[in-house]
Amino acid sequence: MKVMRETIVSTARELFRSRGYAGASMNDLADAVGLKKSSLYVRFPNKEALVPAVLDLTLQETFGQKDLGSRQWDAEFVEVIELIATTLTDRGRCVGLHLAYGTSDETPIAKDAVRAFFQAHRDYLSSILSRAMPVDVARDIATDTLARLEGATAFVAIFGEKDAMKRAVRLSIAEAQKAAAANSLSSPS
């Protein structure tokens, strides 16, 4: 029976998230989706090609159906970082970060995909924030927010603690609103 591509990709994502790039084997993936290894190589030319597929799927699930700009900037900002934080807390690890650490110059396609993945996150947050503050400030706050969320994920992964993630969300929102307020003072609308 035919196995859908998305099944393979999302199963590969689970494996990459829990075991990393080197630790996840094509055999494990084949077993998990109910195929033989050779059938996987019909769909994907090699293991590395799974990485862009996995990250693209994740990007689409995170930002896919949002129509940017239809609401207040801060409502959109809160929604998206809470979505990311919830996913990271539930899954316990970030696939993107695990792949970032697990790829190197020997896997250039995977490395590029990881860069694109984080750049897309930063760009998306930055475009929301820049509606309320200068673009350079928006970019820094977007970066720092992502850094906080990734760092808090480490405490979920290592200790199972979720408090750090809650504080990361709350403090990141507070920082964004503070920057927006400072901006509206210097250049009122």
Place this chain on the structure above:
Amino acid sequence: MKVMRETIVSTARELFRSRGYAGASMNDLADAVGLKKSSLYVRFPNKEALVPAVLDLTLQETFGQKDLGSRQWDAEFVEVIELIATTLTDRGRCVGLHLAYGTSDETPIAKDAVRAFFQAHRDYLSSILSRAMPVDVARDIATDTLARLEGATAFVAIFGEKDAMKRAVRLSIAEAQKAAAANSLSSPS
């Protein structure tokens, strides 16, 4: 010629940092230190046993020769997080985090060592901060500081950017001083 244990451990650290637990092989380590693989197994019972050795060495290098309490709390806090930040920026990755993501229930000894590693970091920072604020506040700020540093490291690893790390250091210091000031108002010395 005899190869020192510390040479093996610090070389293993480089490998774990760059390739992760699964990606680093005993063969690579043997080649890098100029030994045969069989000689490595004389010193370490298995690959997993390298993990506590690597993390203990790192802990000792980070906190080893400090005598806590001999100076102002904030001078000590700044010094230690700048040391950590500089190491993370220079090396581009955190061994502890790479091992945290790379170990699982199948490697319980490594997993425990990772927990101890991060717990030691948190305890050390927390003990400095608690000289200027309540212990629960100190613990949260210590955790958030480590999370910021780890998250900023991701941007070094992925984009080669060092700015996020600089902001993480600056903002973490500011948060700590703000909490200390709030505490000294409510309970002046």
Place this chain on the structure above:
DNA sequence: GTCTATATGTCGATAGAC
């Protein structure tokens, strides 16, 4: 060096839908 397990990747054969 040896042994066993397992990794990625290839290729011809095959079973069923139309």
Place this chain on the structure above:
DNA sequence: GTCTATCGACATATAGAC
């Protein structure tokens, strides 16, 4: 018949461990 998805066996390399 043909097309598509899958499989089984295989080649080659390298892993951890002794």
